[in-house]
Amino acid sequence: xxxxxxxxxxxxxxxxxxxxxxxxxxxxxxxxxxxxxxxxxxxxxxxxxxxxxxxxxxxxxxxxxxxxxxxxxxxxxxxxxxxxxxxxxxxxxxxxxxxxxxxxxxxxxxxxxxxxxxxxxxxxxxxxxxxxxxxxxxxxxxxxxxxxxxxxxxxxxxxxxxxxxxxxxxxxxxxxxxxxxxxxxxxxxxxxxxxx
Amino acid sequence: xxxxxxxxxxxxxxxxxxxxxxxxxxxxxxxxxxxxxxxxxxxxxxxxxxxxxxxxxxxxxxxxxxxxxxxxxxxxxxxxxxxxxxxxxxxxxxxxxxxxxxxxxxxxxxxxxxxxxxxxxxxxxxxxxxxxxxxxxxxxxxxxxxxxxxxxxxxxxxxxxxxxxxxxxxxxxxxxxxxxxxxxxxxxxxxxxxxxxxxxxxxxxxxxxxxxxxxxxxxxxxxxxxxxxxxxxxxxxxxxxxxxxxxxxxxxxxxxxxxxxxxxxxxxxxxxxxxxxxxxxxxxxxxxxxxxxxxxxxxxxxxxxxxxxxxxxxxxxxxxxxxxxxxxxxxxxxxxxxxxxxxxxxxxxxxxxxxxxxxxxxxxxxxxxxxxxxxxxxxxxxxxxxxxxxxxxxxxxxxxxxxxxxxxxxxxxxxxxxxxxxxxxxxxxxxxxxxxxxxxx
Numbered sequence: 340x341x342x343x344x345x346x347x348x349x350x351x352x353x354x355x356x357x358x359x360x361x362x363x364x365x366x367x368x369x370x371x372x373x374x375x376x377x378x379x380x381x382x383x384x385x386x387x388x389x390x391x392x393x394x395x396x397x398x399x400x401x402x403x404x405x406x407x408x409x410x411x412x413x414x415x416x417x418x419x420x421x422x423x424x425x426x427x428x429x430x431x432x433x434x435x436x437x438x439x440x441x442x443x444x445x446x447x448x449x450x451x452x453x454x455x456x457x458x459x460x461x462x463x464x465x466x467x468x469x470x471x472x473x474x475x476x477x478x479x480x481x482x483x484x485x486x487x488x489x490x491x492x493x494x495x496x497x498x499x500x501x502x503x504x505x506x507x508x509x510x511x512x513x514x515x516x517x518x519x520x521x522x523x524x525x526x527x528x529x530x531x532x533x534x535x
Numbered sequence: 536x537x538x539x540x541x542x543x544x545x546x547x548x549x550x551x552x553x554x555x556x557x558x559x560x561x562x563x564x565x566x567x568x569x570x571x572x573x574x575x576x577x578x579x580x581x582x583x584x585x586x587x588x589x590x591x592x593x594x595x596x597x598x599x600x601x602x603x604x605x606x607x608x609x610x611x612x613x614x615x616x617x618x619x620x621x622x623x624x625x626x627x628x629x630x631x632x633x634x635x636x637x638x639x640x641x642x643x644x645x646x647x648x649x650x651x652x653x654x655x656x657x658x659x660x661x662x663x664x665x666x667x668x669x670x671x672x673x674x675x676x677x678x679x680x681x682x683x684x685x686x687x688x689x690x691x692x693x694x695x696x697x698x699x700x701x702x703x704x705x706x707x708x709x710x711x712x713x714x715x716x717x718x719x720x721x722x723x724x725x726x727x728x729x730x731x732x733x734x735x736x737x738x739x740x741x742x743x744x745x746x747x748x749x750x751x752x753x754x755x756x757x758x759x760x761x762x763x764x765x766x767x768x769x770x771x772x773x774x775x776x777x778x779x780x781x782x783x784x785x786x787x788x789x790x791x792x793x794x795x796x797x798x799x800x801x802x803x804x805x806x807x808x809x810x811x812x813x814x815x816x817x818x819x820x821x822x823x824x825x826x827x828x829x830x831x832x833x834x835x836x837x838x839x840x841x842x843x844x845x846x847x848x849x850x851x852x853x854x855x856x857x858x859x860x861x862x863x864x865x866x867x868x869x870x871x872x873x874x875x876x877x878x879x880x881x882x883x884x885x886x887x888x889x890x891x892x893x894x895x896x897x898x899x900x901x902x903x904x905x906x907x908x909x910x911x912x913x914x915x916x917x918x919x920x921x922x923x924x925x926x927x928x929x930x931x932x933x934x935x936x937x938x939x940x941x942x943x944x945x946x947x948x949x950x951x952x953x954x955x956x957x958x959x960x961x962x963x964x965x966x967x968x969x970x971x972x973x974x975x976x
Contacts, residue, residue, distance in 0.1 A: 437855070437876065475892055475899065475922050476966065477748060477791050478848060478855055478878040480761075480768060481804060481811045481832045484788045488809060507767055508788055512724070512745045 424534075427455045431529040432490055437474065439485035441493060449490065452532065453497040463535040466490050468508040469515075471524035476511055483508030490530045505535070573949045576615040578645045580622065580670075581605045584652035584663075585631050597654045600663070600688040604650065607696050610732050611708065612932065612949040617646055631666060633675055641670040648676075650699075659685045665695040667702070677702050689734075700929075709927045711973035714934065715739065715749035715758060716945050720963035726760055731927070731970075733945075733959030748967055750792040752799065755974030757818060759792035759801055770803055772820055781820035787811075793836040793845075802826060802836040802845060813847055826860065837882045837889070839906075846870065846880035846889050857891050859906070870908055877902075879923055883950070884972075885930035890914075892922045892935075901935050903950070914952030925970045926950075934958065934968040 430452070432445045441449070456462060468487030470479040487506035495501045516523035581604050584597040605616050623640040630636060631651035641649050649670050655662040666678040677698050681691045693710040700708035712731045717724050721738070724745045729736035739758070740746050746762040759772045765782075770789035773780035783789050787806030794801045799818035804811055811832045815824040827833035831850040838845055845860045857870040857880045871877040876894035883889065888910075890903045899920040904911045915921040919938040926933055930950060937946045940957075943964040948955040959965070 473897065473899075474876065474894065475878045477835050478832070480747075480788055480790050481806075481834045484806050484811060485832060488787075488806070506787065509745075509763075512747075512763075 423455055427452055428532055428534065431526075431531050432486075433525065434486055434528045434530075436471070436524075436528065437482065439482065439489045441489055446493065449493050450497060453494055453499055456494070456499050456503065463503040463505070465533040465535055466494075466504060466506045467531040467533060468506065469513060469527060469529050469531065470511045471527040472511050472514060472519070473524060474511070480508050480510035480512075483510045486528075486530050573612050573951050573953045577613060577647050578617055579608065579614045579648045579650065580617045580641055580644070580646035581608070581619075581650045582622065582624070582631075582652075583619065584654050587653065587655040593654060593656045596656060596661075596688060597652075600654060600692060601652060603689060604652070604665075604692050604696070607692055607710070607732065608650075608699070610947075611696075611700065612954045613700075613703070614648075617644060631664065633668065633673065636668065638668070638670050638673045641668075646670050654688075656685060661685045661687055661691070663688065663691050665691075667699050704929070706929050707973055708929055709932065709970075709973070711975055712928050713751075713755065713971045713974060714945070714958070715751065715760075715969045715971070716936075716965050717747055717749070717967040718961055718963050718965045720961055724966075726758070727961075727965075728758075729959060736959060736961060748791055749969045750794055750801070751969055751971040752794045752801075752818065753796045753972050755971045757794075757799075759794065759803070761790045761792070770820070772801075772818060783816065783820045783822075791835045793838060795838050795842045796840050798842060802838070804834040804836075813845075826862065835879055837880045839882050840884055840886045844882075846882050848878045848880065857889065857904075859889075870904065870906075872908075873911060881924045881926055881933075882906075883926050883930045884928055888930075888950075890924035890926065890933055892924060901933065901952075903933075903952075912952070914948060915955070921946075923967050925968050927970050928972045932970075934970050936966040936968060 430448055432441065432448060434440070456464070466487045468483035468485070470483050474482070484506065487508055491501070491504045491506050494504055511527075514523070514527045515529070516526050581601055584601045586593040586597045608614055609616050621644050623644060624637060631653050636649070636651070647670055649668040651666050651668070653664040661683050663681045664678070665681070667676045668674065669676055679695055679698060681694065683691060697707045697710045700706070700710075709731045713728055714731060714733070715726055715728050718727050723743050724747060725742060726739045726746055726749050727736050728739050740760075740762065742762050742764040744763045746760060746764070749758050749760045751758060756776060757772060757774050759770065761768050762771055765784065767784065768788045768790055770783040770792060771780060772783070772792075783803070785805050785807040788804065788811065790804050792801050792803045800815060801818065802813050802815050804813055805822075806812070810830060811834055812828070813826040813833050813836050814822050815826055816822045826836070826845065827847065827849070829849060829851050832855065833847060833849045833851075835848040836845050837847070843862060845862060846857055847860065848855050849858050852869070854875040856872075856877050858867055859870050860867045870889065871891070871893070874893045874895050877891055879892045881890045886906070888903050888905055890901060892899050893902050899922055900913055900915045901921045901924045902911060902913050914933070915935070915937070920943075921935050921937045921939075924933050924935045932947055932949055934945060934947050936943050943966050944960070945958040945965045945968045946955055947958050958968075
């Protein structure tokens with residue numbers, strides 16, 4: 340319905356412009372007689388100009404569609420990028436009690452993180468090492484440091500420049516879960532990535 | 536000829552030394568059994584201090600001072616304080632000196648030691664006379680007269696308690712020591728400092744971040760600790776009086792400072808090499824020497840009183856255990872074999888024992904072991920987590936943190952695990968206690 344209206348309006352505009360230019364040309368002929376050649380030339384030139392105008396409007400319409408599609412794609416891409424970024428930040432690496440050994444699934448997760456970091460070569464990260472509340476606070480800072488270092492070493496081994504990786508150990512000082520059970524402890528024994 | 540003279544001089548010196556030694560030993564063994572002083576507590580009567588004028592203010596001071604005296608003395612764990620309700624004599628009516636004390640009134644209620652006192656307050660001066668008697672020998676052991684400003688009774692009481700302990704054990708005790716600890720009362724882990732008995736806690740750091748592991752230099756002038764003030768676990772060394780200090784901020788962790796006794800040097804754990812290792816550094820924060828070379832965690836140093844050996848935690852054989860390193864020879868020996876998680880060693884100031892925290896079945900308890908690996912003793916049990924042991928300067932008491940009441944608090948017990956009690960009550964959680972040497976100000 341709207342499209343039809345648009346077409347009608349464009350047509351009206353085109354007709355009125357045509358009429359107006361013809362009137363103008365006639366006026367020019369009557370006041371200052373010129374050779375047919377010149378008249379024809381100028382008319383041709385003007386028609387061409389009008390045609391140019393028309394063409395422009397058609398192009399702009401095509402442009403809008405392309406832009407809309409592009410915006411949609413960009414939005415999708417941004418959403419994907421965001422999701423990848425969120426995944427990178429939120430996916431923690433977990434450890435067994437009193438251990439800094441990376442499990443096979445942790446290594447897979449870290450490889451994906453490595454791919455992401457290769458895609459965004461300007462990003463630097465902080466690798467945080469955490470422990471559960473068991474054990475003593477002094478030892479846990481050392482253990483958290485070991486966890487962060489073993490993750491850093493893995494990332495360097497798969498090709499991330501070590502200047503982009505900083506480690507920090509929080510020991511048992513920043514637990515995510517405050518319950519005193521194996522479930523909470525397991526989730527607190529983690530390495531967490533933070534974008535710098 | 537010259538050789539003969541030398542031998543003779545040596546002989547004289549040896550005789551004097553032996554005499555001196557036996558004299559101190561005699562004074563100690565007479566009352567307190569050094570091998571286990573807490574097996575049998577000495578019954579002590581602290582009579583209410585006599586007032587000279589008898590006016591209300593003076594009586595109040597006298598009563599408070601004698602109560603303070605009782606609790607200060609009781610804190611040591613050596614004594615059993617007799618209930619004043621059972622006393623047959625009232626110091627207000629009788630005397631405070633040997634000539635007018637009826638000692639049978641004290642021996643008949645079981646008192647072996649008697650403390651009498653007299654107080655005089657005038658203008659802005661406070662005078663106190665304090666005496667310790669052996670009730671069976673009807674003899675004065677030590678008596679002192681103190682003059683100070685008004686309101687200074689706590690200092691006087693502590694001074695005389697030191698006197699008593701010195702006469703009974705041969706050393707000055709703990710009454711001039713202080714305790715640093717971590718509390719979350721402000722919403723962040725900050726370091727606080729209080730007196731040996733938990734009195735007068737004052738906040739020391741205002742970092743508004745995680746601050747941990749306070750460690751006293753042996754002259755009590757400096758405190759080293761770890762703080763995340765700049766976002767990383769850095770090592771801070773602060774002079775308490777001059778308010779000056781240094782920060783050691785190497786890459787990685789900068790933790791577990793431990794001062795070498797009687798030196799302006801300390802050991803601490805750093806991981807700038809990629810591995811957690813113990814290093815020696817000056818009190819100004821300059822690293823001078825690497826003390827451990829081993830893949831895996833090495834941390835938490837604690838020094839023998841002579842500064843020649845260092846106990847520390849190492850994971851070199853799979854689980855965290857306590858090891859001892861002879862710094863001169865470089866020889867390392869493993870101390871603990873029982874359990875799979877032994878950390879936080881604390882070498883007794885007497886030199887013969889090491890306290891540590893060990894985890895078993897998810898519970899952490901305080902253990903004490905002889906330096907030769909024998910006489911392993913568990914001091915706490917079945918009471919949730921008991922961590923961070925720290926010895927009193929005379930080696931008679933151990934501070935630790937415990938979650939036995941839910942939230943973590945600072946507790947104190949004798950070196951044999953008896954008389955476990957809470958040191959102080961404050962908002963938040965208290966951890967990481969560190970006992971200083973006696974600091975004479």
